[in-house]
Amino acid sequence: MNAAPSRLSHRTITQIGRYEAVDLHGIDKDLALTLYSQMLRLRRTEEALHREYHPAEEMRCPIHFCIGQEAVPAALSALVRPDDFMFSHHRSHGYYFAKGAPMRELFAEIYGRETGANGGKAGSQDISHSGSHFYSGAILAGAVSIAVGAAFGFQHAKTRQISISGFGEGATDEGAFWEAMNYSGKKRLPILFVIENNRYATFSDQLKRQAEDNIVERVTPFGVRATQIFGNDVALAWRTLHTEISRLREGDGPVLVEAYTYRWNSHVGPEDDSANAYRSGDEIAFWKTNCPIALFENKLRLQHWLNDDEKDAIEQEIAGEIAANFQFAKDSAFPTDTDWHRMTYEDASPLADALLGTAAGGNFDHYQADAKLGPY
């Protein structure tokens, strides 16, 4: 049985060959089919967006497709509560779905329509859905830091909510990431850091940027409990995250889970970026062989929890949803409001209105010396 070694590295991970360690322990049929459907829905959505991007040219924003990285978001989708907050990077669609935000607002946003999650102002890489407590952004580690603040808020309010910060290993190059480790570890904040380590920051190998690919070892001394998993095994991802999220809700945080996975597509857009020759055919073949959906589907079929008819039904439902949402996006109006001030500033201040009055000032005496500073 080919399982992942206890210490993972992209340098050696292809030695696993075909991963055969999918284990349904702790997962019942309903949950299994939920995880499977979530992965398939994300995959089919990304494939459809990828297919439609050119030559239609109606999605005029950078999209960072996450095909191949479906397992972690699917596992999270089955574990987060509606009142948890989730923060993602630019490769955001998986997390957007994981938080339960609606597909139609994603599609309309990408199409730059008024009905989009952000009225067409954010696009794929900056999308947020505040009703679902989902936020994202393209500047690495910025959202990681804001996620720390949400955890601060939850700790302050003494709730059982948690903050989830999803990002790639590229963000761990940033100083802001290490500030986040230091502070969340010191404060024992209820935050889950999920690294989807797909090896490359755009085209740059982690080991071109960092001396060692041992993030979990480096964060531990900060007081951040950390674990590595083979990130294409959705059952393992669910079990790991289930345990860690339960501990977080009991106040036993923070935690970091590093999931080794891979993006099948280019860094951004449907264009082929293989001219940069940054990854090998063998590596790509390994990860496609160990497709998170195929691995799990094989297990479900062996378990007799999924057959062709059942799969077809799931596929049809997803295809219908995607088609309807393309239509919704294309039928929606473009934004026309150009009140830039209103878009940018909140002029209302209801709390100040309720609590503050006015009071007259006096005459300022301008013959006062500057404050005398000392050495401090």
Added chain:
Amino acid sequence: MARQLSYANAILEATDQAMALCDKVVVLGQLVDTQSGIFGTTTGLVTKYGTERVQDFPVAENLMTATAMGAALTGLRPVVCHQRLDFMIYSLDAITNWLALWRFKSNGKSAMPVTIRTIVGKGWGQGPQHSKSLHAWFAHLPGLRVAVPSTAYDIKGLLLESILGETPTIFVEGRGLYSMTDHVPEQPYRVRFGQAVVRRHGRDVTLVAIGSMVPIALRAATLLEKEGIDVEVLDPRTLTPLDRHSICQSVAKTRRLVVADPAWHSFGAAAEIITSVSEEIGDQLRAKPIRVTLPDSHTPMSMALEPRYYPADDDLVVALKQAVS
């Protein structure tokens, strides 16, 4: 005599009253929980409100700002305090890439009631890394409000308005102003953003003075009174929003404009104010507008050079005389 408070004590009173009025207000900053309390502006708050609401923070300014943002998303109203603006520069990512555009990119669905206080040193050899007044940088960013209060009365009202408001705001506080007293009413009150105040009425020349230039401007105006030059001194109080209307109204009367800005000469708030006036009523000006600023150079430490670097009463007198000549 009406109740007097120093600028520093007015900050403390505003923060204290905001915390009393709203239990969502929290204070974050390095050493905010100590007796010295950011030059007296947070002293005693930890005793009154506890360590949950008054929290020291690691020396990690970027994370501090981002933490305030995330906390604001959960309903808190953080007040972030920086002992010196120069350290705050570490947080430019949080401010520029996230805070300023948060409302915009959420399509107005998500607010960021975060107040950032930052202090600009002046004197006693603060030197080039303890004295930069970068209010124009922040005022350049859409989505933020920038306050440059010059009096204790103003900073109390503006702070309360900001902490209990919905828009992210940066306060650039001149350290030299900290000991200056003013009449400060005891009750919590608001001062609106975007409302300039005429500190001295005059008819010959308009002097727009920003932040720590305000007392200097008023002194220069008083000196010129003896020479028969009647200076109107206008304090914008906030740069974003900027009360262009009141500034133009004053200049329309005096036909002459001098701007005193405690920041570098080029690409600054003074340039913005002169441009705004020129665009609106430039054809009514009777003299070339003048800006009185710091030179385009860094702050020297030496006590011999400091007074030559910072514009003082005399420099304003010269500029004002030139404007009316």
